[in-house]
Amino acid sequence: GLPSGRTSYRHLYEYEYEMKELARRNPKLVRAFTLNHASVEGRDVTGLEIATDVTNAADGKPVNVTVGVHHAREWPASEHTIEWAYELVNGYQRDPAIKGLVGKTRNIVVPVVNVDGFSISREAEPKGDFSRFDYEMKRKNCQTADSPPQFRTGICKANPAGKDRGTDPNRNYATFWGGNGASTSWNGETFRGAGPFSEPETRNIRDLVSKRQVTNLITLHTYGNLILRPPGVADTRAPLDEPVLKALGDKMASRNGYRSIPSWGLYDTTGTTEDWSFWTTGGLGYTFEINTAGFHPAYQNAVVAEYTGTAPAAGAGKGGNRAAFLDMLGSAADP
Ligand code: 0X9
Ligand code: ZN
Numbered sequence: 001g002l003p004s005g006r007t008s009y010r011h012l013y014e015y016e017y018e019m020k021e022l023a024r025r026n027p028k029l030v031r032a033f034t035l036n037h038a039s040v041e042g043r044d045v046t047g048l049e050i051a052t053d054v055t056n057a058a059d060g061k062p063v064n065v066t067v068g069v070h071h072a073r074e075w076p077a078s079e080h081t082i083e084w085a086y087e088l089v090n091g092y093q094r095d096p097a098i099k100g101l102v103g104k105t106r107n108i109v110v111p112v113v114n115v116d117g118f119s120i121s122r123e124a125e126p127k128g129d130f131s132r133f134d135y136e137m138k139r140k141n142c143q144t145a146d147s148p149p150q151f152r153t154g155i156c157k158a159n160p161a162g163k164d165r166g167t168d169p170n171r172n173y174a175t176f177w178g179g180n181g182a183s184t185s186w187n188g189e190t191f192r193g194a195g196p197f198s199e200p201e202t203r204n205i206r207d208l209v210s211k212r213q214v215t216n217l218i219t220l221h222t223y224g225n226l227i228l229r230p231p232g233v234a235d236t237r238a239p240l241d242e243p244v245l246k247a248l249g250d251k252m253a254s255r256n257g258y259r260s261i262p263s264w265g266l267y268d269t270t271g272t273t274e275d276w277s278f279w280t281t282g283g284l285g286y287t288f289e290i291n292t293a294g295f296h297p298a299y300q301n302a303v304v305a306e307y308t309g310t311a312p313a314a315g316a317g318k319g320g321n322r323a324a325f326l327d328m329l330g331s332a333a334d335p
Helices: 012-025 075-094 096-104 115-123 200-210 242-256 273-281 299-308 320-333
Strands: 030-034 046-050 063-067 106-110 214-222 226-229 259-262 284-290
Touching: 012 030, 012 046, 012 075, 012 115, 046 075, 063 075, 063 200, 063 320, 075 096, 075 106, 075 115, 075 214, 075 284, 075 299, 075 320, 096 320, 106 200, 200 273, 214 273, 214 320, 226 242, 242 259, 242 284, 242 320, 273 284, 284 320, 299 320
Parallel strands: 063 106, 063 214, 214 284, 226 259
Antiparallel strands: 030 046, 046 106, 226 284
């Protein structure tokens, strides 16, 4: 089973509660924090920092970042992220190898970056005014500033354009912002936003990464069983670090059975999370696309089996995402 023992998709309040509990029960190892910017609809975004003597922030250790749910409907992304936090906490107590790796690093996890969108998608009802048909498959955040006036009012959930309005947080980062593979329309599924970092959700990650020594970052999405590395757009020169990026991507893919490719090989994208973090910090960055069955299919497959490596397509016998994340941590600890 999973490090937490969980068997079903969490709600936003469960993420919040569990993160605070993990910190409360492990005060020397885990710190819960609120990111700098409240979401468009005013929700706090919560993260965890996991390190030996966690409150001693100025220790200069390499920082390994794991983030989930930029895209609202991609529920396994936040599940794998919070399970990784449990993995580190449990492992610190029970597994000398994990304790050793945690001791050399600072680990940050932010399970739900797009809290407004996730809340809409996760809480959509089977029928009625707030039906799944309208809201469960929401992708973007709840930005209204760019919508036509009649769609600018009310919260996402109450507005008829609630699913369509918003900025794609994975097109709003500054690197290559506004290039290929991002929409310029307020209701486009890949709307890039009014400008680089126009959204509080992306500014949160910008601020978090900028003030620390981030050497490694994974941003989790669904779906496709892919490990994607920079660059996200084909007409960009391959980065000098391509052999290093490829080697670690391929190593992690040998654990979870995903396909390891440069992300432009899927399709062009600009303004994405790990392109920005890689070009800004030099830290190795990857997108994982979890599972092949959809945005949030059966938990037992997309979360339990893919995390633990019991799914044939996801590293059966080779460790699954658990083992891939441990490789990433190993890279942070011993570059
Ligand atoms: O289009 C996206 O943002 C990602 N796929 S998803 O189905 N989860 O929306 C893929 C992004 C790939 N490109 C980069 N990571 N650069
Ligand atoms: Zn996504």
